[in-house]
Amino acid sequence: xxxxxxxxxxxxxxxxxxxxxxxxxxxxxxxxxxxxxxxxxxxxxxxxxxxxxxxxxxxxxxxxxxxxxxxxxxxxxxxxxxxxxxxxxxxxxxxxxxxxxxxxxxxxxxxxxxxxxxxxxxxxxxxxxxxxxxxxxxxxxxxxxxxxxxxxxxxxxxxxxxxxxxxxxxxxxxxxxxxxxxxxxxxxxxxxxxxxxxxxxxxxxxxxxxxxxxxxxxxxxxxxxxxxxxxxxxxxxxxxxxxxxxxxxxxxxxxxxxxxxxxxxxxxxxxxxxxxxxxxxxxxxxxxxxxxxxxxxxxxxxxxxxxxxxxxxxxxxxxxxxxxxxxxxxxxxxxxxxxxxxxxxxxxxxxxxxxxxxxxxxxxxxxxxxxxxxxxxxxxxxxxxxxxxxxxxxxxxxxxxxxxxxxxxxxxxxxxxxxxxxxxxxxxxxx
Amino acid sequence: xxxxxxxxxxxxxxxxxxxxxxxxxxxxxxxxxxxxxxxxxxxxxxxxxxxxxxxxxxxxxxxxxxxxxxxxxxxxxxxxxxxxxxxxxxxxxxxxxxxxxxxxxxxxxxxxxxxxxxxxxxxxxxxxxxxxxxxxxxxxxxxxxxxxxxxxxxxxxxxxxxxxxxxxxx
Numbered sequence: 001x002x003x004x005x006x007x008x009x010x011x012x013x014x015x016x017x018x019x020x021x022x023x024x025x026x027x028x029x030x031x032x033x034x035x036x037x038x039x040x041x042x043x044x045x046x047x048x049x050x051x052x053x054x055x056x057x058x059x060x061x062x063x064x065x066x067x068x069x070x071x072x073x074x075x076x077x078x079x080x081x082x083x084x085x086x087x088x089x090x091x092x093x094x095x096x097x098x099x100x101x102x103x104x105x106x107x108x109x110x111x112x113x114x115x116x117x118x119x120x121x122x123x124x125x126x127x128x129x130x131x132x133x134x135x136x137x138x139x140x141x142x143x144x145x146x147x148x149x150x151x152x153x154x155x156x157x158x159x160x161x162x163x164x165x166x167x168x169x170x171x172x173x174x175x176x177x178x179x180x181x182x183x184x185x186x187x188x189x190x191x192x193x194x195x196x197x198x199x200x201x202x203x204x205x206x207x208x209x210x211x212x213x214x215x216x217x218x219x220x221x222x223x224x225x226x227x228x229x230x231x232x233x234x235x236x237x238x239x240x241x242x243x244x245x246x247x248x249x250x251x252x253x254x255x256x257x258x259x260x261x262x263x264x265x266x267x268x269x270x271x272x273x274x275x276x277x278x279x280x281x282x283x284x285x286x287x288x289x290x291x292x293x294x295x296x297x298x299x300x301x302x303x304x305x306x307x308x309x310x311x312x313x314x315x316x317x318x319x320x321x322x323x324x325x326x327x328x329x330x331x332x333x334x335x336x337x338x339x340x341x342x343x344x345x346x347x348x349x350x351x352x353x354x355x356x357x358x359x360x361x362x363x364x365x366x367x368x369x370x371x372x373x374x375x376x377x378x379x380x381x382x383x384x385x386x387x388x389x390x391x392x393x394x395x396x397x398x399x400x401x402x403x404x405x406x407x408x409x410x411x412x413x414x415x416x417x418x419x420x421x422x423x424x425x426x427x428x429x430x431x
Numbered sequence: 432x433x434x435x436x437x438x439x440x441x442x443x444x445x446x447x448x449x450x451x452x453x454x455x456x457x458x459x460x461x462x463x464x465x466x467x468x469x470x471x472x473x474x475x476x477x478x479x480x481x482x483x484x485x486x487x488x489x490x491x492x493x494x495x496x497x498x499x500x501x502x503x504x505x506x507x508x509x510x511x512x513x514x515x516x517x518x519x520x521x522x523x524x525x526x527x528x529x530x531x532x533x534x535x536x537x538x539x540x541x542x543x544x545x546x547x548x549x550x551x552x553x554x555x556x557x558x559x560x561x562x563x564x565x566x567x568x569x570x571x572x573x574x575x576x577x578x579x580x581x582x583x584x585x586x587x588x589x590x591x592x593x594x595x596x597x598x599x600x601x
Contacts, residue, residue, distance in 0.1 A: 024581070036462075037462070044592055048595045048599060049599065050599050065462065071463070073463050077465065121503055123502050138503060139503055139504075139530060139531035140505045141535060141591050141592060142530055142531070142534050142591065144592070145534075145595055148599065153581065188523060221497065221526065278450060280450075365459045365462070366454070366458065367462070386455065386501060388455075388458055388477040388478075393478065
């Protein structure tokens with residue numbers, strides 16, 4: 001009997017021949033990532049009382065939630081973490097202006113390779129299953145334990161396999177696909193489980209789009225989520241990896257708890273929107289009627305990558321953001337920022353009336369750089385629409401694809417890109 | 432007294448719905464609060480401020496499925512614990528919240544039947560090791576999952592930090 005990807009990786013990391021769902025194993029950790037909450041981890045670590053972390057080379061710290069520091073309190077936190085990083089000789093530290101959103105930075109710098117066990121003090125650490133890693137979120141105290149021992153216990157998850165066929169219709173993206181799946185399975189539809197995405201439609205996706213699927217699998221409770229380790233991924237990894245890359249795959253006779261088949265033309269014919277206040281409250285755009293939006297946010301670890309900025313630029317080019325609406329654009333990393341500058345995407349977005357924020361989590365986590373007031377609605381390419389997530393408890397967040405965010409910014413209401421593009425731009429602005 | 436801590440008694444302060452997310456438990460804007468005790472000030476701040484105000488030490492919260500879904504923020508479990516909550520009972524917990532809870536020494540009890548059987552105001556007794564909940568003084572018994580021995584070990588130690596502190600003490 002074969003093993004799934006999650007089983008294979010956990011078996012190897014725990015020194016066993018094979019493992020099965022529900023077994024508890026202690027696995028060695030290959031990479032431990034934290035953002036600003038490294039300050040919490042640092043405090044717990046100090047309480048445990050061990051002087052040195054288990055392996056400074058396996059720890060990565062990236063500031064992204066509050067960059068640059070928005071308050072004296074955060075500045076003090078940042079300073080304390082910097083001092084810790086120096087004292088422990090943690091080389092992989094991405095300070096303000098050096099990195100961007102943690103999950104994007106780990107990917108860009110080749111920190112994550114197939115077969116690794118990755119833990120992060122951020123729930124969206126599931127993103128790194130797009131690189132063939134068993135990657136999951138943990139809390140700060142648990143991370144202090146990892147910094148101490150370099151290992152962690154896991155219950156071996158059963159696996160849900162999702163096979164996707166067909167072609168994406170125009171303007172439909174990985175975001176629409178995963179929102180459809182979350183709507184279908186519910187906020188706990190993959191609780192404690194591993195998810196393996198595969199099928200021709202998945203193998204045709206860019207690495208950036210695969211990261212959308214593994215990132216948002218968290219919102220249906222997944223412990224880890226994988227897309228295939230194929231030639232397309234290896235092409236992405238080769239120039240970035242500092243070590244040899246090993247391709248891994250589930251065994252053909254692996255045992256799955258459930259296999260779900262999705263046909264893109266049939267199941268995801270139009271944009272999908274997660275309505276307030278749950279990521280599983282998903283409806284097709286055409287079912288929502290007239291929904292005015294005061295703010296549109298394009299960014300986050302879910303959808304702030306180059307292809308997201310490109311499609312938004314294509315939609316807003318020569319047009320103006322609706323007078324009632326604010327468009328906030330946040331490149332996911334410094335690298336994406338500079339590429340989007342060189343390619344002219346940011347210029348196009350700025351000319352349309354967008355405000356560009358520095359790479360980071362910004363309004364997605366409801367801290368700064370685009371908080372919304374009572375009575376306001378925001379369409380966002382981010383990952384959560386919980387009550388009060390982006391500001392007032394009396395505000396609303398609608399999660400959507402980058403294309404719908406851009407179209408809605410122009411229309412001033414939730415809108416399909418086709419609706420915007422069928423009208424010629426009112427005035428082509430020349431730079 | 433390790434044996435004693437396996438039995439908990441308390442009043443059910445509230446019965447909440449499904450998918451109580453970490454932003455409801457602890458809003459993201461307070462993530463820069465890193466003193467665990469102070470997190471209690473912001474428990475349920477946006478959604479249920481009246482519940483926080485009414486909490487008494489040792490109170491128990493019952494919720495429907497998927498309690499604690501969303502962020503990995505440990506402050507969600509810390510805020511409950513330092514606001515005096517003695518345990519949370521739900522049919523299922525989001526996995527990171529569950530681990531955070533046990534690691535901080537806050538019992539998270541899995542019981543499919545609890546939301547149907549228990550009501551706000553009930554006084555109950557929970558046997559963590561056996562996995563049962565009993566209404567006091569002599570009410571019906573509601574089945575619950577027995578806590579994993581590893582979780583009991585952590586709870587008895589007072590959480591992961593004291594557990595590791597002891598383990599690594601030279």
